[in-house]
Each structure stands twice: as C-alpha cells, then as structure tokens.
Ligand SMILES: Nc1ncnc2c1ncn2[C@@H]1O[C@H](COP(=O)(O)OP(=O)(O)OP(=O)(O)O)[C@@H](O)[C@H]1O
Ligand SMILES: Nc1ncnc2c1ncn2[C@@H]1O[C@H](COP(=O)(O)OP(=O)(O)OP(=O)(O)O)[C@@H](O)[C@H]1O
C-alpha cells in the first residue's frame with residue numbers, strides 16, 4: 107500500500123475479566139476500502155468493532171485511525187471521524203426518543219448548524235419516508251430502524267464507518283436497499299468501512315478484502331476474488347464457503 | 356396427543372388483526388387462512404407483511420389494544436380466541452414455544468442466562484415428575500446450551516444477556532423455548548444472527564425434534580433459500596395477506612412476481628452484481644385477495 | 646382555526662415542523678390520559694385542592710387564628726361548616742390555610758428530593774466503581790436511621806419551623822429514590838442505545854442527564870406519588886413534637902395530632918383533617934399511576 111492505512115490494528119488483545127476474547131489480531135484497512143470480518147458466532151467480531159469504537163476498556167496492542175494512535179479515552183474529534191452501526195436495530199435506538207431527536211443528538215454534540223436541513227437530507231439518503239421523522243422506534247419496522255441507525259451514523263459526516271451485521275435483521279428486499287445505499291454512500295463520500303457479517307454473499311458484494319475469525323483469532327485474510335473462487339487455505343473458511351454455496355443451491 | 360383432530364395442529368381461517376392509530380385502525384393482517392400439522396411450515400414475506408403478528412396472534416400475545424378476529428383460530432383443537440387466560444398460560448411456553456425475533460431484547464437484563472433457562476425448565480417440569488430440583492434445572496440448562504452448540508456453556512450460564520454475543524443470545528432464547536418440550540415451536544427469525552455452520556447445526560437439532568417427537572414447526576424467516584431447504588411447505592405473505600402457498604422445494608421455481616422479486620434481490624456468492632435489484636410493488640397483488 | 650382543523654393539525658401523521666410534532670404528541674398524551682378516568686379524577690382533586698389552598702384568604706369564613714373559647718369543639722353548623730377545634734377556631738378556615746402549609750411542604754420536599762435522588766442514583770449506577778461504592782454507602786447511612794428520628798436531629802440542629810421541616814424531610818427522603826434510580830441505571834447503562842449515544846461523543850453528564858434519567862422517570866414518578874402521604878405524616882409528626890409548623894400556623898398533620906384526644910367524643914375534629922390528608926394522598930397516587938402509563942410511549 108502506497109499511502110498510510112486509514113485503520114491499522116496491530117496485536118490487539120481484548121479481555122473481559124478473566125476471559126480472553128480477542129487474541130493477537132492484526133489487520134489494516136486502506137482509505138476508501140471496505141474490509142469484511144466473518145467468522146462463527148461468538149468469535150469476537152463485534153468485540154473488535156466495539157474496541158475500535160472505544161466502547162471496551164480492557165485491551166492492549168496498537169490501534170490507529172488516520173495515523174493517530176488510539177488511547178484508552180477517545181476525544182470528540184474521534185467520534186466525528188468514526189461511527190458505528192450496531193448489530194441489533196431493536197436495541198440501539200433510544201426507546202424514549204423520536205427519530206428526529208435521535209438524529210439531532212450528534213449535531214448538537216458537535217455543534218453543527220443547519221440541523222433542520224441535515225436531518226431532512228439524512229432521512230432522504232436512507233430512503234426513509236418523511237412520516238417516520240417524528241415517530242418513536244417501536245413504531246417502525248426492523249428495517250426502518252436499521253436505516254435510522256445508519257442515518258445517525260452518517261449525519262455528522264464521518265470518514266470511517268464500523269458496520270456490525272447491518273443487514274442480518276432485515277428482510278431481503280430491505281437488505282438489497284441497504285446494501286445499495288451503502289455502496290452509493292461509499293462512492294459518494296469516500297468512506298472507509300469495516301463490515302461484520304455472517305453472510306458471505308453480503309461480504310463478497312461489498313468488500314474488497316476480508317478476514318476470517320475463529321475463537322478470537324484471525325485465521326485467514328483473503329480477497330473478494332479468492333472468496334468467490336473458493337480459494338481458501340484454512341479449513342474453517344472452506345467449510346463456510348461450501349455451506350454458503352450449498353444454501354444458494 | 357389427545358386432540359389430533361384431522362391431523363391439524365394449527366388451523367387459521369380468515370384471521371384479521373387491526374391496530375388502533377389516532378385516526379382509526381391499521382390493518383396488519385387481512386384475512387389469512389392456512390393450517391398445518393406436525394410438519395415444518397415456513398412463512399416468508401417482506402418486513403411488515405404481518406408474519407410476527409400472525410405468530411403472536413396464535414399465542415394471544417398481541418397488545419391489548421389490538422383487534423383480533425377470525426373465523427377459526429385453533430391450536431390442537433383449542434379455540435385460542437375463546438380460551439381462558441389460564442388455559443393460555445399453560446399453552447404459552449409449555450405446549451407452544453415462541454422464539455422471538457429480538458432475542459436480546461426479550462431476555463431479562465438483570466438475570467443470568469442460566470437462571471432464565473432453569474426457570475423456564477422448572478416452570479414446566481416441576482408439576483409433572485414431582486421433583487424438579489434447582490440442581491437438576493441447572494444441569495438441564497447446561498445440556499440445552501450444549502445442544503444449541505454454545506462453546507463454553509459453563510461460562511455462558513453465569514453471564515448476563517449483555518455479556519453474550521448476538522448469535523449466542525439467539526441460541527439462549529432457542530434453548531429456553533426448547534426447555535419445556537413444546538408441541539409447536541414458532542420460530543421468528545431464529546437464526547438471523549448465526550453463521551451458516553451454526554445455523555445448519557441448530558436447524559438439524561430442530562429437525563430432529565420435529566421427527567423424533569412429532570413437534571410442529573412454524574419457521575418465520577426472510578431467508579428464502581433457508582426455508583426452501585429446510586421446510587416442507589411455504590406460505591408467502593405480503594401486506595397481511597397470503598400471496599401463495601407452495602411446497603418448499605418448488606420455491607425456487609415460484610411463479611408469483613412478488614416471490615420472484617424476493618428471490619432476485621439477494622446478493623450471491625457465485626455471481627457478482629454491481630447493484631442489487633429491489634422489489635417493485637404492484638398494486639394488483641393487494642386486490643387479488645381484497 | 647376551527648376545532649376540527651385544529652384537531653387534524655394536531656393528529657397529523659406528517660407533522661411539518663418540530664413544534665407541530667411536539668404539540669401533536671402532547672395532545673395524544675392528553676387523549677391517552679383522558680381515557681384513564683381514575684387519573685383524571687386524581688388530577689381534578691389535586692387541582693381543586695391547590696386552588697382551595699391558593700385562594701384560602703377569599704374562601705375562608707373566619708380568621709384561622711381567632712380563638713373563641715366559648716365555642717370550643719362545636720359540631721358542623723351553618724356558622725362553622727366543619728365545626729370548631731379545641732380553642733374554638735373555625736376548622737374550615739384552618740383546613741384551607743393548613744392546605745397552603747401542608748401541600749406547600751409536600752411540593753417543596755418533592756422538588757428537592759426527586760432530582761437529588763435521581764442524580765445520585767444515576768451517577769452512581771452509570772459511573773460504577775469507586776464513585777458508586779462511596780455514593781451508595783452514604784445512601785445506606787441515611788437509610789439506616791428511622792426517618793422521623795433523623796429528621797428530628799436535623800430540625801433540632803436548625804431552628805424549628807416549616808422551612809427546617811422541609812429540609813429535614815428532604816434530607817431523609819432521598820435515599821430510596823437514589824436506590825431506585827441506581828437499579829434502573831444499572832440495566833440501562835449496558836444497552837446498545839446508550840453505547841450509541843456515547844458514540845456521538847457526548848460527555849458523561851450529557852449521557853446521564855439527557856438519556857439515562859428519562860428512562861428512570863416512570864418508576865420514580867410512581868414512587869414519589871406513593872411517598873406523598875408519608876411525607877405529610879412525617880411533617881405532622883414533626884409538628885406534633887413542636888419542631889415543624891409552629892402554632893398558631895395551621896397544618897393538617899398538627900391539626901390531627903392536637904385533636905387526637907377528642908376522637909371518641911368530638912370525632913369530627915381530628916377526622917376532618919384526616920380526610921383531607923387521605924384525599925390528597927389518594928389523588929396524588931391516582932395521578933401518578935396515570936402519568937406513568939401515559940409517559941411510557943410503548944404503552945400506546
Ligand atoms: N461485556 C462482556 N462481558 C463479558 N464477555 C463478553 C462481553 N461482550 C462479549 N463477551 C464475550 O466475548 C465473546 C465474543 O463476543 P462477540 O460479541 O464479539 O462475538 P461475535 O463474533 O460478534 O458473535 P456474533 O456473530 O454471535 O455476534 C463471546 O464469548 C462473549 O460471551
Ligand atoms: N404493537 C403494534 N402496534 C401497532 N402496529 C403494529 C404493532 N405490531 C406490529 N404492527 C404493525 O403490523 C404490521 C406487521 O408487523 P409484523 O411485525 O408482523 O411484520 P413482520 O412481517 O414480522 O416484519 P419483519 O420481517 O420486519 O419482522 C407492520 O406494519 C407493523 O407496523
């Protein structure tokens with residue numbers, strides 16, 4: 107890679123009390139690239155994302171975003187640059203706040219003006235109807251909630267987006283819309299993304315490269331072409347690919 | 356089982372569910388009918404098509420404000436709409452298990468996973484065998500977690516819901532619902548957060564239960580290939596109506612434009628596409644049944 | 646704007662502005678509240694009592710302090726609607742003026758206590774660790790003493806009077822609120838929606854104040870309304886011991902306390918302020934229950 111990677115992770119370890127959840131992980135993501143993270147349930151994918159986002163305190167190793175090393179605490183500028191979409195759209199929206207309020211929050215925190223216009227534009231970008239703006243989360247379907255979560259992540263113009271299973275709770279038609287939306291936004295805004303998913307087809311659709319995790323370790327990093335062609339070296343990856351093909355029938 | 360009337364475990368005829376809104380009623384389910392025996396029935400359809408509401412109506416778990424009407428809504432011969440609250444309590448979580456769509460949200464955040472599973476087990480084993488002790492319940496919980504392929508079940512038993520991963524939460528919910536040995540399992544997106552290998556194992560487990568104990572399974576999912584592979588029959592729903600009903604193995608060859616649309620908009624590992632087609636809805640789909 | 650179009654504007658599915666959405670939401674809250682007739686009754690009684698207290702000077706038939714020893718312990722009559730007390734003072738007028746003191750004290754205590762308990766509990770629950778331990782041990786110390794005794798000690802250290810009674814009751818009443826708020830916060834702080842708020846870069850204070858406390862409000866509201874009656878009774882206890890409202894200021898609790906010995910012969914003297922306390926507590930409870938149901942958006 108010619109220029110500095112946007113995200114660099116070196117020898118990352120994460121502990122929760124006595125359990126060692128992520129073990130010696132290293133990877134890097136170039137600016138504008140989308141990097142996939144797959145692996146079995148409980149292998150530590152969400153933990154990696156949450157640790158980058160500063161939501162897990164117990165880690166060692168080196169992490170850098172845009173060339174700046176990350177410390178134990180993140181400043182406001184970091185959250186302007188890095189945003190995350192959580193795995194569970196049912197749990198990640200405040201149950202007492204309307205969509206409008208949820209979207210206004212990042213703007214208020216960062217002191218961004220023209221909130222009105224930005225919220226309207228954000229809703230339009232994720233193709234939410236205007237009627238959804240003053241609703242509460244429980245009045246929206248799962249797919250609509252996830253789009254609100256994506257709109258919230260994008261509203262303060264981040265350059266890095268951490269996506270934790272953004273479409274696994276969505277039906278296939280909404281999944282298609284969200285995937286199209288993500289690829290459009292990525293083009294338009296030069297976003298760098300890390301995408302966690304258990305669906306290899308989704309990963310192949312969006313990512314240039316991906317890492318396969320098992321038991322807290324990265325067992326293999328491969329490119330989209332290698333994935334599609336089934337040229338994996340590790341047996342776990344081969345199993346996953348074989349199963350995915352079988353399901354596609 | 357006693358009430359095996361003409362082999363139908365579930366019979367739904369002309370079910371309608373309306374939710375009140377400030378200016379009248381929203382129709383969530385508009386007259387659907389189907390029945391199922393001790394088999395694997397898949398229900399597919401886009402988001403908001405009324406799949407979950409149908410499942411909840413069968414357990415009478417909808418909010419009080421919801422208006423539920425049906426010509427017939429029966430589980431194993433029992434009229435669900437007319438049953439007493441007491442009768443429903445023995446059905447729920449006992450004879451009918453419901454795996455909710457939002458597992459982590461449905462678990463109690465301040466109780467360990469182990470206790471929640473043990474309690475589900477105790478609630479339905481205490482009366483029968485006479486002695487369902489705490490220890491026994493704990494062992495049962497451990498076995499159930501092993502069955503749903505959780506790697507270190509001992510640790511997970513003592514964890515709180517926020518300490519387990521998304522897919523683990525989903526499997527905890529499955530274990531809880533399997534604890535009382537239900538006759539019918541309603542699984543609402545049970546494996547959406549699981550990778551292909553665990554998904555296959557869990558479905559295998561459910562399949563074993565279906566064939567060994569004659570359990571009925573209602574699998575609500577938006578994953579069409581999965582349903583096609585795993586179920587016997589499929590009901591396709593759109594906007595609160597049944598669009599078509601067909602044998603699962605014919606799903607790939609479905610004729611209805613809506614079903615075709617759903618099949619087409621999935622990304623594929625084998626062929627690369629720059630953009631995914633999205634569903635274009637046709638007003639005629641609604642009129643057909645109105 | 647005519648009534649129907651205003652209603653449509655309020656109930657619109659597509660509000661054009663934040664203000665319209667806000668008013669629409671309030672109107673829907675009101676509609677939901679109105680359906681709960683018990684809560685409406687509670688609201689009406691509370692409002693009526695407050696009005697009676699506020700307009701006491703206009704509504705009183707006598708000077709609440711004027712003694713007429715010849716007219717002691719009279720039963721209700723045209724001249725004295727609720728009879729007279731042991732010093733021949735008019736009970737109706739004393740009840741009105743007493744409402745100012747008693748309800749004023751209750752409101753003052755609640756205004757002091759609820760935010761204090763809320764902040765202590767939420768901060769402790771959210772921060773965890775050492776701060777949590779320290780705050781909770783302090784809370785335990787306050788909880789360990791019987792409320793009246795602790796209040797006594799506080800008043801004795803200050804000068805007896807309504808203000809000191811309010812401060813004393815407030816100081817003894819906050820710990821249960823802190824406990825409650827902490828318990829709620831513990832379940833809230835690990836949720837993804839709070840993690841998402843932290844991802845916006847908001848400060849800890851902002852997270853607690855704007856996102857955690859609103860989730861604690863419903864259970865706190867109920868607790869406050871349940872506590873109203875015990876606050877009135879503590880105030881009465883202090884008054885009885887001469888440490889609360891000082892005579893000749895009328896106060897409901899003190900009115901019962903001093904008239905206690907007439908309960909068998911002239912029962913109306915203590916019973917009438919008793920009914921006032923009972924009605925006030927009940928009304929606050931009904932109102933609180935209704936508010937809790939309405940404030941939870943998922944209930945609708
Ligand atoms: N707050 C926590 N406290 C203790 N253990 C935790 C906590 N969060 C996660 N874990 C543990 O860390 C491991 C990895 O969890 P993680 O959520 O990263 O998995 P995942 O790869 O995202 O899985 P899934 O695909 O099921 O979401 C799990 O064993 C989980 O129990
Ligand atoms: N409690 C409720 N109050 C009002 N409307 C509701 C409620 N629950 C569901 N609905 C509405 O009923 C319709 C059907 O919802 P349902 O949850 O059955 O959809 P679904 O098919 O399960 O979709 P998904 O795949 O997103 O879970 C939706 O339009 C939804 O908005």
Ligand SMILES: [Mg+2]
Pocket residue numbers: 151152153193270520521522
């Ligand atoms: Mg995860």
Ligand SMILES: [Mg+2]
Pocket residue numbers: 406407408456543
């Ligand atoms: Mg659903």
